[in-house]
Amino acid sequence: MKFIMILLLPNFALGFNLFLDIGHTPSAYGAISSTCKKEYSYNVDLALSLKTILTANSDIHVATRDVGESTFNERYLQSSGQDLFVSLHHDSVQQTDLSHSHGCPTAGCASGFSIFVSKKNPYYKQSLIYAKRFANQLIKNGLKPISNHLKQTHKKDREVIDPFLGIFDMDDLKVLKHAKSPAFLFEAGVIVNPLDENRVKSEYFKKIIAKSLKKCVQEN
Ligand SMILES: [Zn+2]
Known part of the structure; x- marks a missing residue:
């Protein structure tokens, strides 16, 4: 009798499994930009661009959430095995802080990226390590952490972890606290700020994020 052996290899032998969750949905679309564009469309665009860039010439396995409606349950279940x-x-x-004088919501008071982690995530320590590595790479590649971190502390649901890296704790963020893997939430830029909105549209910006993410996971 022949036995077929199924060999379960550890993750490092199979490559790194990265899941890119697209924030929000078509119906609950998040913020509105300084050109009245929905945040959800920027999130889709960034996720698909990162997937294309990162899967080329890399041993990182990138999956994204399907474009379209999705429940929180469906979203964090996809973190399993990642x-x-x-x-x-x-x-x-x-x-x-928003002005509507030009028709679309605009504010110049905030700019830059921010990263959120949750202490309620079962892999909090690892999540924070990844968040710090990613922030360091973004800064090394010329991006800046959010400029209004003091304003952010006025929101009671968050705590500043590192203002120089733009990292905050937000324990009750559903996708983070229920995730079955290390997890962080990345705010790529402030789209009510016209300068930031222009920046996040560019291919160069997406390449920097991809490069930083790649470095961050390859330090394992
Ligand atoms: Zn959002």
């Missing part, structure tokens, strides 16, 4: 789960977003500011 080495890292990254939820992609684009930020706004508090309502009181």
Whole structure:
């Protein structure tokens, strides 16, 4: 009788499994930009661009959430078996800081990226290590962490972990606290700020994020 042996290899032999969660859905689309574009469309665009760039010439296995409607349950269940789960977003500011004088919500008071982790995630320590590595790479590649971190601390649901790296704790973020793997949420830029919105549209910006993410996971 012949036996077929199924060999279960550890992750490092199979490559790194990265899951890119597309923040929000078509119906609950998140923020509105300074050109009245929905955040969800920027999140889709960034996720698909990163997947294309990262899967070329790399041993990183990149999966993304399907474009379209999805429940939170469906979203964090997709983190199961992943080495890292990254939820992609684009930020706004508090309502009181927004101007509508040009028709679309605009604010110049905030700019830059930010990263959120949750202490309720079962892999919090590992999540924070990845968040710090990623932030360091983004900065090394010329991006800046969010400029209004003091304003952010006025929101009671978050705690500043490292203002120089743009990292915050936000324990009750559903996709992070229920994720079955190390996880962080990335706000790529502040799309109510016209300068940031222009920046996040560019291919160069997406290449920097891909390069930083690649370095971050390859330090394992
Ligand atoms: Zn968002």
